[in-house]
Amino acid sequence: MTASDTILVVDDNPESLRFLVDTLEAEGMTVLIARSGEATLELLDHASPDLILMDALMPGISGLETTRLIKRNSATAHTPVIFLTGLNQPDHVVAALGTGGVDYVRKPIVIAELLARIRVHLANARLSYRSRLALGLAGRSLVALDSKGALIWCTPQAESLFAQIDPNWSADLRALPQALAATARQLLAERGYPKAGSRMEVPDLEIELAVLEADRSGETLIRVTQAREDSKIAILQKQGNLTRREAEVLLWVSYGKTNRTISEILGISPRTVNKHLEQVFRKLSVETRAAATAIAVRYLSD
Numbered sequence: 001m002t003a004s005d006t007i008l009v010v011d012d013n014p015e016s017l018r019f020l021v022d023t024l025e026a027e028g029m030t031v032l033i034a035r036s037g038e039a040t041l042e043l044l045d046h047a048s049p050d051l052i053l054m055d056a057l058m059p060g061i062s063g064l065e066t067t068r069l070i071k072r073n074s075a076t077a078h079t080p081v082i083f084l085t086g087l088n089q090p091d092h093v094v095a096a097l098g099t100g101g102v103d104y105v106r107k108p109i110v111i112a113e114l115l116a117r118i119r120v121h122l123a124n125a126r127l128s129y130r131s132r133l134a135l136g137l138a139g140r141s142l143v144a145l146d147s148k149g150a151l152i153w154c155t156p157q158a159e160s161l162f163a164q165i166d167p168n169w170s171a172d173l174r175a176l177p178q179a180l181a182a183t184a185r186q187l188l189a190e191r192g193y194p195k196a197g198s199r200m201e202v203p204d205l206e207i208e209l210a211v212l213e214a215d216r217s218g219e220t221l222i223r224v225t226q227a228r229e230d231s232k233i234a235i236l237q238k239q240g241n242l243t244r245r246e247a248e249v250l251l252w253v254s255y256g257k258t259n260r261t262i263s264e265i266l267g268i269s270p271r272t273v274n275k276h277l278e279q280v281f282r283k284l285s286v287e288t289r290a291a292a293t294a295i296a297v298r299y300l301s302d
Helices: 014-026 037-044 063-072 090-098 111-137 156-165 178-189 227-240 244-254 259-266 270-284 289-301
Strands: 006-010 030-034 051-055 081-085 103-106 142-145 151-154 197-202 205-212 220-226
Touching: 006 014, 006 037, 014 030, 014 111, 030 037, 037 063, 051 063, 051 111, 063 081, 063 090, 081 090, 081 111, 090 103, 103 111, 142 156, 151 156, 156 178, 156 205, 156 220, 156 259, 178 197, 178 205, 178 220, 220 227, 227 244, 227 270, 227 289, 244 259, 244 270, 244 289, 259 270, 270 289
Parallel strands: 006 030, 006 051, 051 081, 081 103
Antiparallel strands: 142 151, 142 220, 197 205, 205 220
16 A cells, blocks of 8 residues: 555444544555445545445445445446445345455454455556556557446547447446447357457448457456458558558548547547657648548548
8 A cells, every 4th residue: 555545434433434544544545534325426526536445334325335336437436345344144245246346344343454455456456457548548449348248447449439339328328339239248158259259330330349358357358449440541551651550540630530539539649649640741741631631532442
């Protein structure tokens, strides 16, 4: 744990809250508190803790239901939740973990055990975040699905593509766009074929889904690509002697997209888009977007 770690403690018992706050602050942690499920959800609209310690049984919205709501929200779904419970029945533990919690600690709490579990899950959360960030920065359009086809997480590139497929789609739905859902479930059912893929037509796009290997239990990675766009990018690369990224930028410029929109689609900054566009202009010996677009259209129509 580091001094920058922020822990949200959710408990309706003032004595438990005081004990946990004193314990965590003694370790140099920043501690946020909430005394109900309702207060937790309101607080999470304004703060982003690194980990949540959740009392499983509370009046009003229980800790279990609060965690379900946290996990349904794409803005908070990645936050690890450790349950604090005085119950020992196996079915209660199973129910708690089934809501998306990563662990549980039985009351009365043993400080050394609690701190050890917090350290482990903070480290796992950081590793998961870095992995997803790296995938996003690499420009890969990936989604992670559970065994039933529900969306666990996706890269920014996948989000942009899904918004093109269905303007009403939102990551908060925790599901793929309807046009892709059935095919994705079929791929999950054929999990014995890790390289399986499928191509389908959606309005104005041809989409290819391919199953990749995943290193986390309960997650299946699927790559989502625009088949037609890939072929067009390859043509622009070859004809214009461009890098793949330069060809991607040129293709979206030819579609009339602004630098800011292109940056959102490709997951790079508008400044980087402009640098790639400068190289495209130089290689194509043009000075304007209109001239570059005309050349791109000619290459793609040959």
